Amino acid sequence: MKFAIVGSVLSIFLASVSSQTTFPAPIAGSDETVVRDPSIFYNSDSKKYFVFSTGNNISIFTSPTLNGPWPEDDVGSVLPDCSVIDLPGNCVLWAPDISFNDGLYTLYYAVSTFGTQNSAIGVATSSSMEPGTWTDLGEVISSAPGDSYNTIDPNLISDSVGLQLVFGSYWDGMFQIDLSPGVNDQASPLPGNHLAGASGRPAEGAFVYKPTSQPFYYFFFSDGVTPVVGSPRPAAGTEYKVLVGRGADAQGPFFDELGNDLVSFTAGSLVLGSHDNVFAPGGQSIYADPISGRDVIVYHYVKLSDPVGGPSYLGINYLDFSSGWPVVVA
Numbered sequence: 001m002k003f004a005i006v007g008s009v010l011s012i013f014l015a016s017v018s019s020q021t022t023f024p025a026p027i028a029g030s031d032e033t034v035v036r037d038p039s040i041f042y043n044s045d046s047k048k049y050f051v052f053s054t055g056n057n058i059s060i061f062t063s064p065t066l067n068g069p070w071p072e073d074d075v076g077s078v079l080p081d082c083s084v085i086d087l088p089g090n091c092v093l094w095a096p097d098i099s100f101n102d103g104l105y106t107l108y109y110a111v112s113t114f115g116t117q118n119s120a121i122g123v124a125t126s127s128s129m130e131p132g133t134w135t136d137l138g139e140v141i142s143s144a145p146g147d148s149y150n151t152i153d154p155n156l157i158s159d160s161v162g163l164q165l166v167f168g169s170y171w172d173g174m175f176q177i178d179l180s181p182g183v184n185d186q187a188s189p190l191p192g193n194h195l196a197g198a199s200g201r202p203a204e205g206a207f208v209y210k211p212t213s214q215p216f217y218y219f220f221f222s223d224g225v226t227p228v229v230g231s232p233r234p235a236a237g238t239e240y241k242v243l244v245g246r247g248a249d250a251q252g253p254f255f256d257e258l259g260n261d262l263v264s265f266t267a268g269s270l271v272l273g274s275h276d277n278v279f280a281p282g283g284q285s286i287y288a289d290p291i292s293g294r295d296v297i298v299y300h301y302v303k304l305s306d307p308v309g310g311p312s313y314l315g316i317n318y319l320d321f322s323s324g325w326p327v328v329v330a
């Protein structure tokens with residue numbers, strides 16, 4: 001009986017956590033900074049944050065603080081001469097993922113064209129992240145029409161198992177392969193370990209993260225329709241949003257708060273949805289901020305007050321994992 005009461009109190013608690021329906025505004029300082037699929041890292045030598053974005057052969061924004069400024073006139077490119085990958089789209093690079101490995105900043109990017117599987121994930125490295133310092137190592141993995149997966153939306157995880165690359169969008173979902181010994185060395189067959197998404201679900205943008213405060217690995221992803229120029233605004237509830245599951249290992253499986261494995265079609269607990277003037281948030285990355293000591297989420301969103309297909313802006317918030325699940329806070 002006592003056990004049953006504890007169980008029902010626990011499930012009420014979990015249900016209340018899962019139903020976060022009000023969200024704080026993005027922290028001040030970036031609501032005019034146009035980005036897509038942002039990722040962030042801090043360089044403790046130059047004492048600057050670097051935000052990388054889709055566009056401009058991967059845009060580089062820098063700021064001394066998370067509150068900006070992120071000056072437009074200083075924006076550089078990771079690969080100003082395009083990617084060496086020989087595919088259509090190699091001058092329109094997507095979805096940067098930044099990390100630090102073996103003494104070098106490491107940036108994965110995708111080469112593709114909208115809605116196709118003619119795609120590849122490439123990687124570039126730098127000792128400082130500054131424009132003009134990036135070396136393109138080229139292709140890591142690729143996909144073609146007929147494959148069950150699409151090799152876009154990279155995310156690197158490094159744990160005791162080693163380096164692993166997560167990727168995928170729509171099609172049969174998001175997958176994970178091993179990389180070894182280097183950041184551009186595929187070490188296990190495609191598509192690899194199936195972690196989330198399935199059956200053409202509009203799920204993409206995986207990001208695996210382990211907060212130091214928790215024993216779990218969290219699998220964040222974006223789900224839904226992203227507003228594009230020339231199409232109507234997606235119906236309420238179908239638009240882009242950030243979902244999550246968690247598991248004991250970076251290799252999965254990952255489960256949402258109701259216990260559904262993320263490979264099932266509707267699984268995922270809401271982390272961040274549309275609110276106020278913030279519409280269709282997604283393209284998220286998570287970062288352990290060494291300055292505040294807090295977990296940070298960066299994402300893009302469009303403004304409800306803009307015309308459909310308008311630009312997307314940089315959103316930054318903190319995440320509170322103290323309940324065991326990420327809650328977006330100011």
Ligand SMILES: *[C@@H]1O[C@H](CO)[C@@H](O)[C@H](O)[C@H]1NC(C)=O
Pocket residue numbers: 055056057079080081082091092093
């Ligand atoms: C990428 O760089 C090439 C060569 O400098 C340029 O022609 C192209 O417009 C750039 N792509 C984007 C999306 O800015």
